[in-house]
Amino acid sequence: MWQYQAPLRDMRFVLEHWLQAPAAWSELPAFAEVDLPLALQVLEEAARFSSGVLAPLNASGDRQGCRWQDGEVSTPEGFAAAYRAFMEGGWPALACAPEHGGQGLPQLLDAALQEMLYASNHAWAMYTGIAHGAYLCLQAHAPQPLKERYLPAIVSGESLPTMCLTEPQAGSDVGLLRCRAEPQDDGTYRLSGSKLLISGGEHDLTDGILHLVLARLPEAPAGTRGISLFLVPKRLDDGRRNAVRCDGIEHKMGIKGSATCSLSFDGAQGWLIGEANRGLAALFVMMNSARLHVGLQGLGHAEAAWQNAADYARERRQMRAPSRPEGVAAAPADPIHYHPAMRLALLRLRTVSQGLRAIGYWGAHLLDQAEHAVLEAERQQAARLAGLLTPVIKAFSTDQGFHLASEALQVFGGYGYISEYAIEQTLRDSRIAMIYEGSNEIQANDLLLRKVLDDGGVALEELLAVFEQETAAGGAYAEQLSALGAKLRVLVKGIFNQTEGDAEFPYRIAGDFLHLLGWALLAYAWARSARLANALLANDPWYQEKLDGATFFFSYLMPESDLRIARINVARATLGFLA
Incomplete structure (x- = not known):
C-alpha cells in the first residue's frame, strides 16, 4: 500500500529555475563540465534506484528489523544486495573529488540523491548517510597516509x-x-x-x-x-x-x-x-554535511507522506462533498480529496514539501559555492549563509516532516493507524530526525546565539538582502515578503536589546525564532517560485501548480510567522521555575 516516485519535475524546477544552478556551475571551474542534461540524467538514475530497489524493501525492512548475535549484526533481507547495487552504480562517489576516485559532481546533486534515498527507505539510507560528511572530515583533517589509505575506500563504498x-x-x-x-x-x-x-x-x-x-x-x-x-x-x-x-x-x-x-x-x-x-573542530566539517542530510530526511518524509496521502484521498469515497469541481457528476459518496478539510491537509503537505525542497537544495548549493567559488569574498559569504541556514534546514524540516506525516496519517483515518497502510511507519521513522545530529532545541540555540547574536547579525542581514533582491524583482508576493523582512529586522534589534539585561531571554525564544526563520524562508521560496512560474506558464501549464502553491502559502500558511513573532514578544516575561 506504500509507494514512492521521485518528484523529478519539481526537482528540475528547483535546479534549473529557482537556483539557476547550471549557470552557477558554469562559473565554477570545478563544475564547468556539469550541465542540466547531465544533472537530469543523474537524478533520473537515482530515481530508478530509489523507487525500484529501495522502496520495495521499506516495509519488509521495518517488519524484520536487524538481528544481533555474538557481536554480529544481520540487516533485513535485501539490504546487503541493495548496497552492492548502490556501490556498482557509483553513488558513493557522486560528490567526492576525482583525485580520490570520485565523480566530482556538486553537493547539490548529492542532496537530491539523499532526499530520494530517505524518502524511499530511511532505515537503509542510515548506513550510507554519514559517508560524505566523514569523507569531508578526513579530507580536511586526516594525515596524508590516512587519506591515501581510507578516502578511496569511502569513495568506492568499500568502507x-x-x-x-x-x-x-x-x-x-x-x-x-x-x-x-x-x-x-x-x-x-x-x-x-x-x-x-x-x-x-x-x-x-x-x-x-x-x-x-x-x-x-x-x-x-x-x-x-x-x-x-x-x-x-x-x-x-x-x-x-x-x-x-x-x-x-x-x-x-x-x-x-x-x-x-x-x-x-x-x-x-x-x-x-x-x-x-580539537576534535570537535574537526568533526564540525562532518556535522554540517550530516545536519543538512538530516534536514533532507524531513523533506523526504514529507514528500512520501504527501504522495501516499494524495493517492489514498483520490480513491477513498466518503459522504458527499459540499462542493465539487465543475463538470464532476454528483455521487452518493465523493473521493475525500473533494472535502475541504482534506484539501487543506493535502495542500499543506504539498506546499510545505516543495518549499522545503527549495530551501534544502539551496543549502547544498551554498556549500558548493563556499568550497568552489572563484573569489574569496564569495566563498566566505556563501559559508556564512550556509552556516545560518543549516540549523534551520535541520530542525525546521524535520519538525515539518514529522508533523506532516502525522497530518497525512489523519487523511487515512483509522486505516492510517494500521501497519498495512504504512503511513504509520513514515510517522514512526520521521520522529528520530528531530533528536539526533543535535536535537532541534540545540539547533535553535545554535541559530540564535551563535549564528545571529554572536555574529552581530551579519549573516542574517545577508539573508535579508537576498530577500530584498527578490522583492526588487517584483512578483505578486514581493510586498508581503518585504513586510516580513522588515518585521524580522525590528524583532532582531529588540532581541539584541533584551538580551543585554536578560541572559536567559534568547534561550527562551530560540525555538520560536528558528521556526519564524523557517516560515520566512518558505515565504522567500514561494515568492520566488511564483514569480518564476508566472513567466514560464505560457509555455507549460505545469507551472500553474506553482502559482496555486504560492496562493495557498500566502493565504493560509504565512500567518504562522505572525504567531511566532507574537510568542517571542510575550516571552519577555521570565519563566517561573517548577517546584
Whole structure:
C-alpha cells in the first residue's frame, strides 16, 4: 500500500529555475563540465534506484528489523544486495573529488540523491548517510597516509563510516564523555570505553566499517576543549579484527532496519584526526554535511507522506462533498480529496514539501559555492549563509516532516493507524530526525546565539538582502515578503536589546525564532517560485501548480510567522521555575 516516485519535475524546477544552478556551475571551474542534461540524467538514475530497489524493501525492512548475535549484526533481507547495487552504480562517489576516485559532481546533486534515498527507505539510507560528511572530515583533517589509505575506500563504498559520540552519561553534552585514548610509541592510539546509539556500528553490508570516535587523551582539559577525534577501523590492514565489539542493538520506535549499536572499545587501535584536543573542530566539517542530510530526511518524509496521502484521498469515497469541481457528476459518496478539510491537509503537505525542497537544495548549493567559488569574498559569504541556514534546514524540516506525516496519517483515518497502510511507519521513522545530529532545541540555540547574536547579525542581514533582491524583482508576493523582512529586522534589534539585561531571554525564544526563520524562508521560496512560474506558464501549464502553491502559502500558511513573532514578544516575561 506504500509507494514512492521521485518528484523529478519539481526537482528540475528547483535546479534549473529557482537556483539557476547550471549557470552557477558554469562559473565554477570545478563544475564547468556539469550541465542540466547531465544533472537530469543523474537524478533520473537515482530515481530508478530509489523507487525500484529501495522502496520495495521499506516495509519488509521495518517488519524484520536487524538481528544481533555474538557481536554480529544481520540487516533485513535485501539490504546487503541493495548496497552492492548502490556501490556498482557509483553513488558513493557522486560528490567526492576525482583525485580520490570520485565523480566530482556538486553537493547539490548529492542532496537530491539523499532526499530520494530517505524518502524511499530511511532505515537503509542510515548506513550510507554519514559517508560524505566523514569523507569531508578526513579530507580536511586526516594525515596524508590516512587519506591515501581510507578516502578511496569511502569513495568506492568499500568502507562505511560511523560517528561515535554518544555515551551513557554524555548525549547532547559531549563535554561529559569519558572514552580514553592512550598514545603509543608507533604514533597510534589505544582507545577504551563505550559508545551507544551508534548508527551502523555493526552490519553485514560491508566488512569495512570506519569509526570516527571522540575520546580524551591523558591529561586533556575538562569539557569540550579536551576532546580529540580518532579513526578506528573495524579491521586492521593485516585483516585482523580491531578491538571493537558490538554489545547489542536497540529496539526502536522507527528506522528498525537501521542497526543502532552499543560499541565497546577495548584498547582498539586508532589514529588521531586533526589536532589533539580539537576534535570537535574537526568533526564540525562532518556535522554540517550530516545536519543538512538530516534536514533532507524531513523533506523526504514529507514528500512520501504527501504522495501516499494524495493517492489514498483520490480513491477513498466518503459522504458527499459540499462542493465539487465543475463538470464532476454528483455521487452518493465523493473521493475525500473533494472535502475541504482534506484539501487543506493535502495542500499543506504539498506546499510545505516543495518549499522545503527549495530551501534544502539551496543549502547544498551554498556549500558548493563556499568550497568552489572563484573569489574569496564569495566563498566566505556563501559559508556564512550556509552556516545560518543549516540549523534551520535541520530542525525546521524535520519538525515539518514529522508533523506532516502525522497530518497525512489523519487523511487515512483509522486505516492510517494500521501497519498495512504504512503511513504509520513514515510517522514512526520521521520522529528520530528531530533528536539526533543535535536535537532541534540545540539547533535553535545554535541559530540564535551563535549564528545571529554572536555574529552581530551579519549573516542574517545577508539573508535579508537576498530577500530584498527578490522583492526588487517584483512578483505578486514581493510586498508581503518585504513586510516580513522588515518585521524580522525590528524583532532582531529588540532581541539584541533584551538580551543585554536578560541572559536567559534568547534561550527562551530560540525555538520560536528558528521556526519564524523557517516560515520566512518558505515565504522567500514561494515568492520566488511564483514569480518564476508566472513567466514560464505560457509555455507549460505545469507551472500553474506553482502559482496555486504560492496562493495557498500566502493565504493560509504565512500567518504562522505572525504567531511566532507574537510568542517571542510575550516571552519577555521570565519563566517561573517548577517546584
